[in-house]
Amino acid sequence: MSSVLYDVPGPKARRVSRIGSVIGSLLIVGLLAWIASTLAQQGIFEGRRWAIFTRADVWTLLGNGIGATLSAAAVAAVIAFPLGLLLCLLRISDVAAIRIPVRIVLEFLRGMPVVLMMFFVLLVFGTNQFIAVVAGLVLYNAAVFAEIIRAGIQSLPKGQREAGLTVGLTSFQSRMIIELPQAVRRMMPSLVAQLVVLLKDTSLGYIVAYGELLRAVQVMADFLGTQFLFPIFFVAAAIYIAINICVSRIAVWIERRGTTKAAGGVAKAEPAAVETAAK
């Protein structure tokens, strides 16, 4: 692999780099070995601790946890996206009396911790945990979707809207028929990246006692004994991360596909950067 930051390595540099790589790998392997030996002293690798995974009920509980996680994420995504579209349309409305209040609401929602919103719905409206988790996710993500789509609409060439209005479409028709389809296609990578965030945020359901994957881990550890906490946690975390990496890969794939075929087919889209906001 060559890079503009350094010369294509010559024989000496290659040797230095190889030695560096070996030392670096040894350090990492050493660190892992140290962690493993610490764990082994705790008896983590004893067969009986991992034997619980031969039990069907453990997998049933884990499966229920995954199901609860995915169903909350799916329901929230399905509601949040249309709501985000609606909020976006209101946010860019020509009428200031609509635009400004919506803007304040969006800023408010985006500035809130998601877990606080879940907690709020849970206590103030006295709903069950599932509804609280979904409502918290919907409120936050709809606001983020609205902002992403708005950025997409603003990135369109002005001529798109002007042309729409010129052929006699109303302002609303132009938004719906001309601008939104292009904006959504153009922002697809960011929208899918936000879906990953939404999926990750379902784990906040743990805090409001929703029976998702992490809560299932806690329940099993409480029930079976804390010596099983690490094995169960390890497996559950691996499942969670694997699901998220799969969805992230889809986002990267869509991004790559979108940059080869110019999104919208009119103006070549800038290589859309997948949003890296940490939430």
Place this chain on the structure above:
Amino acid sequence: MDVIIENLPLYWNGFLRTLFLSTVSGVIALFVGTLLAAARVSPVAALRGFSTAYVEILRNTPLTIAFFFAAIVLPRLGVKFEQFEVAAIIALSAYTAAFIAEAVRSGVNSVPVGQAEAARSIGMNFGQVLSLIILPQALRTVIPPLINILIALVKNSSVAGAFFVLELFGYGRQLANANGDQVLAVLLGVAFFYLLITVPLGILASTVERKVAIAR
């Protein structure tokens, strides 16, 4: 309203604790994240591999899992913390560092190739190119996304409230349990204090963005 005014000292304590958690984790994450980004573009393959794996795994780990690991699993494995703040800071900074690394790396990629070529042609080595030429420019262009990551960090610190740390959200939970009839006011008070941090940071981000846009 009364419940907010009566408990203003508690809110204030929580606010300061949230600010403390976010600041310490933010500084650590900025430092570690920049190092990770530097490792990601370095000539040494092992460093590149490590950095890539770290970023990929941590970015796809739900924050709650990171907290659960730091606050509940680690102590069972014999790593005892004097205070749970330490666990919270470990989880928050390890998680945020991955996002900072990605942002800084995209900044490094945005620096024109000619800059690196010019630096190398006057004989600078990799460390000099990166620290004197590339990173100062890269960090400048990624200030707005970095601020957005820090805003997310402030909001993420609320998860600590569920893992034995009494910060804004933690106090909010206590107050909500103690004043069952005034939950709405209690939680709106918590929301207000979060907005007190996140809204100014958001305005700062968009201002900086506009300034940088003019400069380029």
